[in-house]
Amino acid sequence: xxxxxxxxxxxxxxxxxxxxxxxxxxxxxxxxxxxxxxxxxxxxxxxxxxxxxxxxxxxxxxxxxxxxxxxxxxxxxxxxxxxxxxxxxxxxxxxxxxxxxxxxxxxxxxxxxxxxxxxxxxxxxxxxxxxxxxxxxxxxxxxxxxxxxxxxxxxxxxxxxxxxxxxxxxxxxxxxxxxxxxxxxxxxxxxxxxxxxxxxxxxxxxxxxxxxxxxxxxxxxxxxxxxxxxxxxxxxxxxxxxxxxxxxxxxxxxxxxxxxxxxxxxxxxxxxxxxxxxxxxxxxxxxxx
Numbered sequence: 001x002x003x004x005x006x007x008x009x010x011x012x013x014x015x016x017x018x019x020x021x022x023x024x025x026x027x028x029x030x031x032x033x034x035x036x037x038x039x040x041x042x043x044x045x046x047x048x049x050x051x052x053x054x055x056x057x058x059x060x061x062x063x064x065x066x067x068x069x070x071x072x073x074x075x076x077x078x079x080x081x082x083x084x085x086x087x088x089x090x091x092x093x094x095x096x097x098x099x100x101x102x103x104x105x106x107x108x109x110x111x112x113x114x115x116x117x118x119x120x121x122x123x124x125x126x127x128x129x130x131x132x133x134x135x136x137x138x139x140x141x142x143x144x145x146x147x148x149x150x151x152x153x154x155x156x157x158x159x160x161x162x163x164x165x166x167x168x169x170x171x172x173x174x175x176x177x178x179x180x181x182x183x184x185x186x187x188x189x190x191x192x193x194x195x196x197x198x199x200x201x202x203x204x205x206x207x208x209x210x211x212x213x214x215x216x217x218x219x220x221x222x223x224x225x226x227x228x229x230x231x232x233x234x235x236x237x238x239x240x241x242x243x244x245x246x247x248x249x250x251x252x253x254x255x256x257x258x259x260x261x262x263x264x265x266x267x268x269x270x271x272x273x274x275x276x277x278x279x280x281x282x283x284x285x286x287x288x289x
Contacts, residue, residue, distance in 0.1 A: 005236055006245040009229040013249035016222040017092060018260055023215040024088035025261070032084035035216070037188035040080070042220035043227065044181035047174065056228070058174050065171055066179055072164045073183035078157035080184065082150045089147030092257040094136060094269070096250050097276040098151040101133035103283060105159025114167075121286040128279030132272045139268035173231045243284040251277060 023029050051058035087095050107118070107126045118126075133155075137148045165176065233242050254273065257263065265273075 002237060005233055009233050009245055010249040010252055012222055012226040012229050014253045014256065016226050017253050019215055019219045019222055021087060021092055021261060023219060024084060027212055027215065030088050032081050033188045033191045036080045036084055037185055038216060039220045039223050040181045040184035043224050044178060044185060046224045047178050047181065056174055058178060061175055069171060069176060069179050070183065072161060072168065073180045075157045075161040075164060076180040077184050077187055079154060079161055082154035082157060085150035086147055086154050089144045090151065091261065091263040093254045093273045096254055097136050097273050098133050098155060100129045100276050100280050102155045102158035104130045105156055106162045109160060109163045119286055121282060125279045125282035125286060128275055132276035132279060136269060136272040139266065141264055141266055173234065177227060240287040243287055247280055247284050
């Protein structure tokens, strides 16, 4: 049962990232307020319908709890917006190498605010993740400063969100995500005009193409199914075991991405990718130990 659930999670994870990368990089739809706004709108709609039909459990959310969660929703918007920008410019293995450095942000926040004691193994793994992220742009043969700046913002938002989620809310994962979706739709809708995405998308060459519409629909549906698979995985397995499946999903996505997308890698950047995966594996092991 756990193997089947983990396999479903990995499948949705891999295909979801590939579809998003296809729309963002191959079709070059680099309008994240619209792309992420569409995804979060469909996610909120499907969560609402699923809750009404009794397929998922979403309780009535108290206003005070929703307001207390808004800082987390703001970090979530920063995460998906900057993540889209970064993923559109960087290869998937590079994106994951940088994304993994969000553990460093979480580590530093907890160290400063909570003074949590960390094992030597966790400290070593976090340093591996940090070293990989620092050295990657130095040796990247196709260095894109914009991609790395957006990745840096994404890293901070993911790391801070992880800590906020751990320390703040008593809401369920689905309730948190429902608030995130609604807040994202509202904020991204209002931001579409000031950022120029609304008018820029009107000149998008693939706007009426089958590839664009099918890719956007698939990305929204897969994002929702990935959310359900993630929540189911967390409810069925201990947190440290969930980390193993997330790690395996990243390894599969990283390993398969060169077969789908063109990636230029040299020995130095390959070492960064492998070092990051090794650091994440050690981090997962340290959580189990």
